[in-house]
Amino acid sequence: MTAPPAATPAAPALVLDGVAKSFGPVVALRSGSLTLRPGSIHALIGENGAGKSTLVKIIAGLYQRDAGTFEYLGEPVDFGTTAESKGAGIAVIYQEPTLFPDLSVTENVFMGRQPTLSLGRIDKRAMRAEVVALFEQLGVHVDPDRPTRGLSIADQQLVEIAKAMSLDAKVLVMDEPTAALSGVEVERLFGVARALRDEGRALLFISHRFDEVFDLCDTVTVMRDGEYISTSAIADTTVDRLVREMVGRDVTDLFPKTVAPVGDVLLEVEGLTRTGVFHDVSFEVRAGEIVALAGLVGAGRSEIARAAFGVDPYDAGTVTVAGRRLAGGDPAAAMRQGLALIPEDRRRQGAVLDSGIARNVTLTIRDRLTRAGVLTSAAENASAREWAARFEVRAPSLDTLAGTLSGGNQQKVVIAKWLATEPRVLIVDEPTRGIDVGTKSEVHRLLSDLAGQGLAILMISSELPEVLGMADRVLVVHEGRITANLTREEATPEAVMYAATHDVEVAR
Ligand SMILES: Nc1ncnc2c1ncn2[C@@H]1O[C@H](COP(=O)(O)OP(=O)(O)OP(=O)(O)O)[C@@H](O)[C@H]1O
Ligand SMILES: [Mg+2]
Known part of the structure; x- marks a missing residue:
């Protein structure tokens, strides 16, 4: 130089x-x-x-x-x-x-x-x-x-x-x-x-x-x-x-975690295998629980989630939502059974960048908002307004194109879109990536509230404080296998990091 x-x-x-x-x-x-x-x-x-x-x-x-x-x-x-x-x-x-x-x-x-x-x-x-x-x-x-x-x-x-x-x-x-x-x-x-x-x-x-x-x-x-x-x-x-x-104010509680009563198994994954990607993955998530999938980037966590939801194929195993087995490879059917996946790459897989905020938020619930075959923009706006307000989406109007929003605000729109489907089981991949500290605390509160209302939540997160702060149970994935299943008490940073970097046999 x-x-x-x-x-x-x-x-x-x-x-x-x-x-x-x-x-x-x-x-x-x-x-x-x-x-x-x-x-x-x-x-x-x-x-x-x-x-x-x-x-x-x-x-x-x-x-x-x-x-x-x-x-x-x-x-x-x-x-x-x-x-x-x-x-x-x-x-x-x-x-x-x-x-x-x-x-x-x-x-x-x-x-x-x-x-x-x-x-x-x-x-x-x-x-x-x-x-x-x-x-x-x-x-x-x-x-x-x-x-x-x-x-x-x-x-x-x-x-x-x-x-x-x-x-x-x-x-x-x-x-x-x-x-x-x-x-x-x-x-x-x-x-x-x-x-x-x-x-x-x-x-x-x-x-x-x-x-x-x-x-x-x-x-x-x-x-x-x-x-x-x-x-x-x-x-x-x-x-x-x-x-x-x-x-411009104090943010006191970044992990507003409340422990909800645990109910029935709503998501059951059994022996899920995609050759070369993940192997024999089995776990359950019950109503009221937030279960974290922790591990290093590339361990296969997003791939497991995508296969369970049906956007990616798998070679063996079963996925059961609320007692009913999913056909596999059919996300629309999975959604009808109450499963939602908020993907990690929200820019490419999540938001329709050349549509407005209202259109984006209501994309997944168009049938429900349609009356006598007509989807009015009033209905669209009313629903979207509620979600946009809940997430403090910063934009001049509900017509603002998603593509012009800041990175964090785009994410809020995508999360709102999936929550609008009122799922029973929510898989959320990196829920607060790129989200600022004030909104992070809001997203965490929302996840905690949703679990409190009886949702089963599977949360993929690479942020250890988020995993430890929000999860009732932590499943650790290493090279496509689950290497630990830890309770909230057992899930110390050391225990999670160890399992994330070692092949350890895990008893379910
Ligand atoms: N091309 C554009 N057209 C219209 N509005 C835009 C455009 N680019 C940015 N904005 C608006 O300008 C504001 C600032 O956006 P910017 O992307 O700079 O925020 P940021 O600080 O990077 O946020 P984040 O932490 O979410 O990435 C936002 O309200 C955004 O919607
Ligand atoms: Mg930015």
């Missing part, structure tokens, strides 16, 4: 001040301010919809600001395109993966800037070798030659990270890079981030997880409602203070 001419070590790499951005009537950013310095990892935090990703997209040249100033390496800049910001040395990992599904992993890493040999031929060997080296450093086990279609979100995110690292950037922006990663992968990413910091690069890190912010970052900026609130040294602040600044 050559030293930037205008910047001395103490000089900021990037300064945004009073930056504003509107989309028609929607003010996404009122006044965003941020100063990034070389050799620093700077956290940007704020509630869902606070304007963090909008600020990132302005830095990236994806959006152009309406007002405010933007200086990079001491010079005022206006990036008209993402290629310009990239060319200037700014690498961005977006909140949603942006890979091309049909191109190979290697081609995605080098998208738009392939190294060439003489005569303009693309140097495929050099590309592949660099990807292999980056993956080695990141501890990624992905075939560089396969297409990115079908990769788990965690693997897609790791490919995005490799892509950003391969740019040799002066500024690296990471918008919720850890949301889809497990503990081990997060640790690896943090190792890489620290190494980049020590080389004198400036890093921006967006996360809703305070433990990560305090572990990794040295400085933190808080945003609220599109505005800059504060910047502090991590050493001089506390979680409570940051939460107050983000939310």
